[in-house]
Amino acid sequence: xxxxxxxxxxxxxxxxxxxxxxxxxxxxxxxxxxxxxxxxxxxxxxxxxxxxxxxxxxxxxxxxxxxxxxxxxxxxxxxxxxxxxxxxxxxxxxxxxxxxxxxxxxxxxxxxxxxxxxxxxxxxxxxxxxxxxxxxxxxxxxxxxxxxxxxxxxxxxxxxxxxxxxxxxxxxxxxxxxxxxxxxxxxxxxxxxxxxxxxxxxxxxxxxxxxxxxxxxxxxxxxxxxxxxxxxxxxxxxxxxxxxxxxxxxxxxxxxxxxxxxxxxxxxxxxxxxxxxxxxxxxxxxxxxxxxxxxxxxxxxxxxxxxxxxxxxxxxxxxxxxxxxxxxxxxxxxxxxxxxxxxxxxxxxxxxxxxxxxxxxxxxxxxxxxxxxxxxxxxxxxxxxxxxxxxxxxxxxxxxxxxxxxxxxxxxxxxxxx
Numbered sequence: 216x217x218x219x220x221x222x223x224x225x226x227x228x229x230x231x232x233x234x235x236x237x238x239x240x241x242x243x244x245x246x247x248x249x250x251x252x253x254x255x256x257x258x259x260x261x262x263x264x265x266x267x268x269x270x271x272x273x274x275x276x277x278x279x280x281x282x283x284x285x286x287x288x289x290x291x292x293x294x295x296x297x298x299x300x301x302x303x304x305x306x307x308x309x310x311x312x313x314x315x316x317x318x319x320x321x322x323x324x325x326x327x328x329x330x331x332x333x334x335x336x337x338x339x340x341x342x343x344x345x346x347x348x349x350x351x352x353x354x355x356x357x358x359x360x361x362x363x364x365x366x367x368x369x370x371x372x373x374x375x376x377x378x379x380x381x382x383x384x385x386x387x388x389x390x391x392x393x394x395x396x397x398x399x400x401x402x403x404x405x406x407x408x409x410x411x412x413x414x415x416x417x418x419x420x421x422x423x424x425x426x427x428x429x430x431x432x433x434x435x436x437x438x439x440x441x442x443x444x445x446x447x448x449x450x451x452x453x454x455x456x457x458x459x460x461x462x463x464x465x466x467x468x469x470x471x472x473x474x475x476x477x478x479x480x481x482x483x484x485x486x487x488x489x490x491x492x493x494x495x496x497x498x499x500x501x502x503x504x505x506x507x508x509x510x511x512x513x514x515x516x517x518x519x520x521x522x523x524x525x526x527x528x529x530x531x532x533x534x535x536x537x538x539x540x541x542x543x544x545x546x547x548x549x550x551x552x553x554x555x556x557x558x559x560x561x562x563x564x565x566x567x568x569x570x571x572x573x574x575x576x577x578x579x580x581x582x583x584x585x586x587x588x589x590x591x592x593x594x595x596x597x598x599x600x601x602x603x604x605x606x607x608x609x610x611x612x613x614x615x616x617x618x619x620x621x622x623x624x625x626x627x628x629x630x631x632x633x
Contacts, residue, residue, distance in 0.1 A: 226360040245587025261285040301352030317392030327476035340366035372398040377414035388425035395524025400557030416442035451477035467531035518626040551620015
């Protein structure tokens with residue numbers, strides 16, 4: 216569709232898909248899903264100050280037209296229209312976009328890279344976790360003429376997801392942080408994960424883009440080689456390196472996220488010295504790689520998400536940190552279930568239990584019924600609420616505690632009790 220009537224000559228475009236959050240004069244896009252239908256709120260959005268409503272329900276469109284004082288656009292599919300508008304705006308904006316995907320660390324890498332590049336550029340980057348088929352278009356539509364560079368995070372849980380997103384965002388360069396065992400129910404296998412994440416490489420190869428790649432990661436090397444069968448692409452490499460001193464991040468696995476941010480920063484003209492300063496100033500949030508010292512315990516919180524690869528890395532980093540610091544406090548593991556693993560769920564949860572058994576872990580609390588089919592000799596709680604009740608009756612004090620699990624476990628609810 217030709218969107219020039221909405222974007223030509225504009226410095227910005229204001230779009231909302233939430234009738235409860237309508238900046239004055241915005242375009243309201245009526246999305247619908249299994250449990251909601253934004254078309255029902257289109258007229259209300261216009262009455263509340265939206266300048267136009269994009270709808271895909273003809274009866275709603277007719278009722279708006281009948282009102283005579285509001286502007287509406289009838290499309291076949293509102294989500295596809297949102298994506299198409301976002302792509303048109305991205306082309307109108309016309310500057311460089313860095314695409315980021317990967318199984319683990321993509322959000323942290325995105326945040327670190329934004330911190331590094333913000334020392335030189337007026338940046339726009341994905342806010343929070345808006346990295347799907349709705350979030351990516353909304354991120355692009357937040358770009359203004361004042362922005363000089365953008366970072367777009369792209370998530371995936373099914374084959375073809377990254378292909379869909381890169382064809383909307385049209386990145387000029389990009390990186391895959393790593394690949395691991397996540398969303399196996401959707402991808403079908405680890406090979407399915409790699410094939411889907413590789414779609415970023417495929418796009419960059421096909422469009423003469425630039426790839427930033429961890430030279431230490433053999434999976435990424437193989438994936439890029441497969442993507443370059445028909446053409447080649449410019450590649451800038453970095454290594455996993457070691458954790459620099461003085462950061463607020465915990466976990467040695469963050470070293471490769473930091474090195475990626477520094478590498479991309481240097482490519483865009485940010486000195487390593489300035490990049491390191493930005494990394495050291497960055498304070499993680501949203502329960503990602505956070506270290507918190509409370510009145511009772513030291514908490515290592517990495518509970519925004521979890522899959523077999525990141526769970527194993529978190530346990531290894533936690534153990535290494537305790538060993539390196541010769542910590543005198545006892546260790547406690549609070550681990551939530553890993554979701555969307557399908558037929559691999561039992562095996563992967565048993566693997567985590569085996570890791571704990573090998574370490575002779577004394578105090579372990581497992582949250583999620585997925586652990587009940589394992590050989591775990593530890594307390595298992597069906598929900599975080601059950602765990603909270605237990606800890607209220609049996610307070611923990613003087614411990615170093617790892618809290619790690621999939622977001623759906625809501626392990627953050629236990630933090631006030633620790």
